[in-house]
Amino acid sequence: MAHAYQSHAGAHGHSAHGSHDGHHGHDHHDQEEMKTFGFWLFLITDVILFGTLFATFMVLRLNTAGGPTGAELIELPGIIASTFILLTSSFTSGVALLEMNRGNKKGLILWLIITALLGASFIYLEVTEFIHLVHEGATIGTSAYWSAFFTLVGTHGLHVTVGLVWMTALILQLRRRGITPVTKRKVNIISLYWHFLDVVWIFVFTIVYLMGVM
């Protein structure tokens, strides 16, 4: 029992104890915390990756080479729908975490499935949008604008897709192993990843779509 408690990443109220106790439990605890921190460092590299893609997009956004512009082809209603879908999925992945902390395995899996379904509908809308754009004559090779557009939006979509595969694998693992210190950490980490993707999408929504149609 205490073991399970120890491995709780980021458990509050530990600061007074610090690592001075130095017994095995704390080593284990620190290691779990280090793994979460390691994932956080991965997210920081993703911040820089997306920052670079945003910079590319901002710099190239006026270079349409006589082809269609974003403002002409963007259909805002679909984008608004996918924005609210992703915001909701960020919330439901948080609810999954609450269920996990309550020790409710069924609730945890249910909310993860809801999150994954919302993520899948986001991807469905994005693929539909891309097909529509290509149909209208805007491919990745059309102009610098569309190259930057598809790279930026596509990289985000790829991240969401990877998150979906990962979440599905995690749901299967949770069904088999239940809530253990290890699966707990994994759920915490994927939830961080999912919130992060929501943040990136907010900036895609603002800079690519809202500023595009202004």
Add this chain to the structure above:
Amino acid sequence: MANHNASSGHGHGHDGHESHGSLKSYVIGFVLSIVLTIIPLVAVMNGMFSKQVTTVLILVMAILQFAVQLLFFMHLREEKKPRYNLISLIFGLVIMVTIVAGSIWIMTYNAVAT
């Protein structure tokens, strides 16, 4: 290690453990993120401000949205003392801002005398 934090419970019994947020904080975060999405949407669709004002407004809303996600969903507030997560985030953001602002600046003002 079983002798500490008797108040916060052990094993599976820690509902309402503050370091993992509560339903209340998630609902507040969710409502805020919805509001922060609707404000720029309305501003852009109605075209109620000048282009410059709208641009600043929607960028500020996006940054606030980022803060909401970090504080209410990613629990940055509740990290314990050596704040490695926060420090690495700030480091990453400094690099990101340098790349983005630097790229825009140099591509805007790079007109060599023609």
